[in-house]
Amino acid sequence: MALYGSSVEYGLHCLLYLSENADAVPPSCKDLAEYQGISPTYVAKLFTKLEKAGLVVSAEGVRGGFRLAQPKRDISVLQVVDALEGGQPLFKCREIRGNCILYEGNPPDRVTSSVCRIHALMLEAELKMRGVLAARSLDELDKSVGEVMPAETKQATRDWFDARAQTRAPARRTGV
Amino acid sequence: MALYGSSVEYGLHCLLYLSENADAVPPSCKDLAEYQGISPTYVAKLFTKLEKAGLVVSAEGVRGGFRLAQPKRDISVLQVVDALEGGQPLFKCREIRGNCILYEGNPPDRVTSSVCRIHALMLEAELKMRGVLAARSLDELDKSVGEVMPAETKQATRDWFDARAQTRAPARRTGV
Numbered sequence: 001m002a003l004y005g006s007s008v009e010y011g012l013h014c015l016l017y018l019s020e021n022a023d024a025v026p027p028s029c030k031d032l033a034e035y036q037g038i039s040p041t042y043v044a045k046l047f048t049k050l051e052k053a054g055l056v057v058s059a060e061g062v063r064g065g066f067r068l069a070q071p072k073r074d075i076s077v078l079q080v081v082d083a084l085e086g087g088q089p090l091f092k093c094r095e096i097r098g099n100c101i102l103y104e105g106n107p108p109d110r111v112t113s114s115v116c117r118i119h120a121l122m123l124e125a126e127l128k129m130r131g132v133l134a135a136r137s138l139d140e141l142d143k144s145v146g147e148v149m150p151a152e153t154k155q156a157t158r159d160w161f162d163a164r165a166q167t168r169a170p171a172r173r174t175g176v
Numbered sequence: 177m178a179l180y181g182s183s184v185e186y187g188l189h190c191l192l193y194l195s196e197n198a199d200a201v202p203p204s205c206k207d208l209a210e211y212q213g214i215s216p217t218y219v220a221k222l223f224t225k226l227e228k229a230g231l232v233v234s235a236e237g238v239r240g241g242f243r244l245a246q247p248k249r250d251i252s253v254l255q256v257v258d259a260l261e262g263g264q265p266l267f268k269c270r271e272i273r274g275n276c277i278l279y280e281g282n283p284p285d286r287v288t289s290s291v292c293r294i295h296a297l298m299l300e301a302e303l304k305m306r307g308v309l310a311a312r313s314l315d316e317l318d319k320s321v322g323e324v325m326p327a328e329t330k331q332a333t334r335d336w337f338d339a340r341a342q343t344r345a346p347a348r349r350t351g352v
Binding site (some may be wrong): 001002004006008010013034035037038088089090091094096097102111114118122124128131133136141144145147149154157160165 | 177178179180182184185186188189207210211213242244250254264265266267268270272273275276277278286290293294296297298300301302304305306307308309312317320321323324326329332333336
């Protein structure tokens with residue numbers, strides 16, 4: 001099983017829309033979900049995590065919805081990944097050194113007080129991996145996506161969300 | 177859930193014994209399992225994968241068991257990890273771009289023919305992570321462990337395995 005899955009993929013796609021369209025009416029989870037063809041409940045769960053991590057804020061009312069809580073250049077992909085996946089470690093160390101038959105169930109402190117070198121190596125690898133994600137901002141990722149996404153798709157996306165915003169019922173609470 | 181778990185931890189601990197004691201009687205899975213306090217069936221499964229990947233070889237007979245198939249300086253931690261975990265990706269990309277409501281279930285080739293930039297970033301991060309594991313040989317990991325493992329523990333380990341080898345019944349097929 002991969003370390004990062006659907007929640008990162010959907011979450012980042014949602015945030016890329018917010019990054020690209022900061023001047024638009026903030027979309028609701030329902031809008032973002034329908035655009036991507038997934039469940040609004042699922043998107044709402046993602047946004048609860050993103051809001052808790054201080055990456056997005058919600059506004060209520062007819063023109064309400066979600067927007068980034070910080071400038072897109074100040075939010076790293078790593079922050080998004082950690083918010084959605086809860087900082088999953090690359091390697092789960094069970095400290096099996098302590099189970100060695102030599103210790104008869106009572107490993108001495110000097111064995112378990114140092115970091116296992118296998119674990120240390122995995123932490124080094126994880127640090128490099130996280131460094132790549134920490135060095136990329138949402139702004140940079142958005143620009144990178146812009147290089148491959150046709151301009152007409154960008155415009156069609158914006159038009160679709162704008163049209164959705166127009167259909168909102170005045171009494172509806174958005175942002176959830 | 178972590179990307180790498182018990183199989184990597186147990187597998188590497190087993191291979192570190194083989195690295196450190198190339199001149200000893202090759203241990204059986206049962207020996208390695210008992211030393212680490214785990215199931216021999218589980219260790220046998222790990223060694224089936226390691227043997228298939230060409231990292232260990234088994235010999236039968238009273239003095240049989242497992243040994244490294246290559247010099248320990250030529251086996252990288254990444255090879256071991258890939259053999260045991262099957263090259264798990266850091267990120268599982270589901271290509272959700274194709275589900276976008278704009279395409280009505282029929283995304284154009286130009287959308288799906290390029291690598292998604294989120295996926296590309298994850299592959300970059302994965303490459304860095306794997307690079308760290310590829311750059312560390314079993315020999316180097318063994319030396320690194322040697323810096324924290326007391327000499328008497330190393331000797332006691334060797335003595336334990338030597339004693340096990342002495343008790344082998346002549347008719348027993350080892351290596352499994």
